[in-house]
Amino acid sequence: MLDELINVNLFAFLLVFIRLGTAFMVVPGFGEAYVAPRVRLSLALAVSFIVTQLIGDQLPAEPSSPVGLLMLLGGEILIGLVMGGVLRTLLSALHVAGTIIAQQSGLAAAQFFDPSVMAQGAITSTFLTLMGLTMIFVTDLHYLFIQGTLESYRIFPVGQMPDFGSVNELVTGYIQTSFRLGFQIAAPFLVFGLTFYIGIGLINRLMPQVQIFFIAMPLQIGLSFAILSLMIGAGMMWFINHYQQALVTFLGE
Numbered sequence: 001m002l003d004e005l006i007n008v009n010l011f012a013f014l015l016v017f018i019r020l021g022t023a024f025m026v027v028p029g030f031g032e033a034y035v036a037p038r039v040r041l042s043l044a045l046a047v048s049f050i051v052t053q054l055i056g057d058q059l060p061a062e063p064s065s066p067v068g069l070l071m072l073l074g075g076e077i078l079i080g081l082v083m084g085g086v087l088r089t090l091l092s093a094l095h096v097a098g099t100i101i102a103q104q105s106g107l108a109a110a111q112f113f114d115p116s117v118m119a120q121g122a123i124t125s126t127f128l129t130l131m132g133l134t135m136i137f138v139t140d141l142h143y144l145f146i147q148g149t150l151e152s153y154r155i156f157p158v159g160q161m162p163d164f165g166s167v168n169e170l171v172t173g174y175i176q177t178s179f180r181l182g183f184q185i186a187a188p189f190l191v192f193g194l195t196f197y198i199g200i201g202l203i204n205r206l207m208p209q210v211q212i213f214f215i216a217m218p219l220q221i222g223l224s225f226a227i228l229s230l231m232i233g234a235g236m237m238w239f240i241n242h243y244q245q246a247l248v249t250f251l252g253e
Helices: 004-025 037-058 066-103 123-138 143-155 165-185 187-206 212-251
Strands: 111-112 119-123
Touching: 004 037, 004 066, 004 143, 004 187, 004 212, 037 143, 066 123, 066 143, 066 187, 066 212, 119 123, 123 143, 123 212, 143 212, 165 187, 165 212, 187 212
Parallel strands: none
Antiparallel strands: 111 119
């Protein structure tokens, strides 16, 4: 009797851990490459243990066939990837915005290691991404994600494969939202860049003897920093609102 109870509890814990562990590996904040794997694993195990105690009676029995077990685990992995991947996609909006800002401000050549993507990127992309991650924790949205993991079992019951058409539509929609959000955050710099280059072109035509390059570069960078200081607060709040909306609508909080 005790052996059967232990087996049932272990299988229930495994089901929960497969979904939540996958989500914690890719979700912003917890799934960053510079976060120690043992920290992510420990957190996923702790949350999975708590969730198992709350929904253990809602989980299906262990399938009798290996194929059924494989299908069950595969569905949980897919749901975990979608949960974390959607939020990771929204975070990439800041990388898009930072790249546009760097191109319009003359800082595109200033490359910096971006720990969120583990590759070289524009310095403004790294700055915005790290600020976005900081805002997620400052506004306690990581708690909302942890709480939403429990609600995900109401939206995606264990043992029922999600509709691939709906999942594809959901992921595609958030990819579009990510690019649109990135362009919207960087919109002031698109206007500034167009206006600045038109003005520089006119000055060069009217006064060709002026060494416009030596004047334009420091002026462009200085004005870009001034614009960035004015719009960074609104841009971050815009991102946080979209991130919170994704948590509320997708995770069912």
